[in-house]
Amino acid sequence: MTLLLDVDGWSGHRAGQHVDVRLTAEDGYQAQRSYSIASAPDAGMLELTVERIDDGEVSPYLTGDVRAGDQFELRGPVGGYFVWDPDVRGDVLLVGGGSGVVPLMAMARQRAADGDDVPTRLLYSARSWDVVIYRDELQRLTGNGFEPSFTLTRERPDGWTGYTGRVDDALLEQVVPGEPAATFVCGPTPFVEAVAAALVRRGHAPERIKTERFGPTGG
Amino acid sequence: MPIVSRGFKGSRRDEGPPDRVPPGQYLTNDFPVLSAGPTPQTRLADWDFTITGEIDELKRWSWDEFRALPSETFTVDIHCVTKWSKLDTDWEGVALDALFDGVDTEAEYMTAYCDGGYTTNLPLADVLDGKAWIAFGYDDEPLDPEHGGPARLLVPHLYFWKSAKWVRGLRLTSTDEPGFWESNGYHLYGDPWREQRYWGD
Numbered sequence: 001m002t003l004l005l006d007v008d009g010w011s012g013h014r015a016g017q018h019v020d021v022r023l024t025a026e027d028g029y030q031a032q033r034s035y036s037i038a039s040a041p042d043a044g045m046l047e048l049t050v051e052r053i054d055d056g057e058v059s060p061y062l063t064g065d066v067r068a069g070d071q072f073e074l075r076g077p078v079g080g081y082f083v084w085d086p087d088v089r090g091d092v093l094l095v096g097g098g099s100g101v102v103p104l105m106a107m108a109r110q111r112a113a114d115g116d117d118v119p120t121r122l123l124y125s126a127r128s129w130d131v132v133i134y135r136d137e138l139q140r141l142t143g144n145g146f147e148p149s150f151t152l153t154r155e156r157p158d159g160w161t162g163y164t165g166r167v168d169d170a171l172l173e174q175v176v177p178g179e180p181a182a183t184f185v186c187g188p189t190p191f192v193e194a195v196a197a198a199l200v201r202r203g204h205a206p207e208r209i210k211t212e213r214f215g216p217t218g219g
Numbered sequence: 220m221p222i223v224s225r226g227f228k229g230s231r232r233d234e235g236p237p238d239r240v241p242p243g244q245y246l247t248n249d250f251p252v253l254s255a256g257p258t259p260q261t262r263l264a265d266w267d268f269t270i271t272g273e274i275d276e277l278k279r280w281s282w283d284e285f286r287a288l289p290s291e292t293f294t295v296d297i298h299c300v301t302k303w304s305k306l307d308t309d310w311e312g313v314a315l316d317a318l319f320d321g322v323d324t325e326a327e328y329m330t331a332y333c334d335g336g337y338t339t340n341l342p343l344a345d346v347l348d349g350k351a352w353i354a355f356g357y358d359d360e361p362l363d364p365e366h367g368g369p370a371r372l373l374v375p376h377l378y379f380w381k382s383a384k385w386v387r388g389l390r391l392t393s394t395d396e397p398g399f400w401e402s403n404g405y406h407l408y409g410d411p412w413r414e415q416r417y418w419g420d
Contacts, residue, residue: 030221197258
């Protein structure tokens with residue numbers, strides 16, 4: 001579920017950063033969680049893509065109860081490390097698992113908005129084609145050096161010609177020819193652990209691999 | 220006056236004792252993992268721990284020497300800046316007091332440095348007198364690499380990014396020098412009870 005927010009006095013952000021959302025109940029009780037920003041810095045509206053965690057506290061509200069025109073508090077942007085560098089030279093690799101693709105999408109969008117042709121490969125792992133976020137937009141962004149590929153781990157549509165199965169050494173061998181200048185990996189902890197370890201095993205320099213991990217810890 | 224979020228009631232409000240759950244935190248029973256890069260793989264034969272910087276003579280322990288230091292088991296609450304808190308976590312480690320035994324320094328701060336290049340800064344007063352450990356065991360098991368094994372700093376009274384994973388040494392300094400997250404938007408000190416999450420808090 002994607003929310004478009006009109007933020008008073010938004011100072012701008014860098015692709016890859018997140019915000020804290022704070023909700024307040026009528027009696028003053030508050031809950032806050034962090035969400036990655038999906039929009040490019042100059043997109044106008046701030047876009048958050050939120051995955052619903054059924055037994056969570058904030059995501060069920062944001063994905064079920066919020067209506068157009070509602071207000072809540074935002075803090076941010078936060079984080080100065082897992083961010084797109086517009087001056088990057090050399091190939092970039094983005095690897096996303098599930099909703100871990102959200103901050104990577106902000107990077108792909110910024111790259112496109114800047115007219116940047118830096119070679120950028122996105123490897124997006126999802127359970128099935130139905131749950132792939134931004135499917136149409138990713139196809140539209142393809143070209144000018146941007147190359148998305150998908151691997152489906154559980155179900156695949158009839159005639160699927162993309163990759164299947166988890167991101168492992170063999171899959172990386174097919175998708176990633178050499179060592180990129182910069183790599184961003186985002187997703188659930190086991191996904192990030194597996195992908196980052198496989199990249200290091202291939203000889204990629206750990207200091208060029210930036211990771212962002214999350215889990216359904218109540219969000 | 221905060222904006223009231225229409226229809227928001229809050230489903231987890233009664234979960235923890237208020238004197239143990241800092242403002243803005245929620246309880247988790249998992250042990251989430253947060254790291255900025257790949258998990259380092261360091262062999263114990265190659266591991267050492269050093270205290271450097273403003274100190275007369277560098278101190279160094281091999282893994283076996285480190286493990287021969289007096290260690291203790293302890294149970295503490297931990298608080299991550301990403302909003303989760305976990306109560307009653309069981310650890311085994313060496314108190315920093317044991318490492319600083321016999322160390323003479325004028326330094327008032329330190330930077331912990333780690334495999335993978337991570338750093339974090341702390342006032343020395345926050346790691347002595349039984350307030351911090353180099354932990355090597357969690358829940359009666361050796362500490363998992365993804366949680367910082369073979370050994371991590373543990374400073375439970377500050378946000379958990381101060382409890383540096385894969386720690387390899389401490390550099391003593393006369394000034395408070397921002398570490399990795401402290402240079403990337405996060406608070407220089409990080410007291411969860413004062414919600415010192417980010418720059419400007």
